[in-house]
Amino acid sequence: MNPISLFCILAGVTLNACAQLLLKAGTNAVGHFEFTRANILPIGIKLATQWPIIGGLACYVVSVAVWIVGLSRVDVSIAYPMLSLGYVLNAVAAWYLFGEVLSVQRLIGIGIILVGVFVLARS
Structure with a gap:
């Protein structure tokens, strides 16, 4: 994988992870909610007007564009598993x-993911 291809794949992964974090920040601002007939519209409007949620959706849009460029350069059997790096980024960023909490069990899982991506990238 050349540097441009790697950049596209990692940028797509990072943007996807950022989108998740922004969506979480937006839902944290709204607080716990349940969708019911009575509140679907007020909660929907509240969520739709949160800047972190808008930013998260924008990150998704850009990540898809970058990901498509990356897929044009890298085999999907290599690129798709790289998305698991997003789990690592999100776990650390959420902490x-x-x-x-980053428990020992989660840290072991993160280590397994990193080993898997390393083995995959070397193939």
């Missing part, structure tokens, strides 16, 4: 930004 840092939202105070989520």
Whole structure:
């Protein structure tokens, strides 16, 4: 994989991870909610007007465009598993930004993911 291809794949993964984090920040601002007939419109409007959610959706749009460019250069059997790096990015960022727990079990899982991506990238 050449540097441009790697950049496209990693940029797509990073943008996707950022989208998830922004969506979480937006839902945190709204708080816990249940969709019911009575509140689907007010909650929907509240969610749709949160800047982090709008930013997260924009990240998804850009990530799809970058991902398509990456897929034009890299075999899908290599590119798609690279998306698992998003799990690593999100776990670490959620710990840092939202105070989520990084237990030993989660850290072992992250290590397994990293080993898998390393083996895949070397193939």
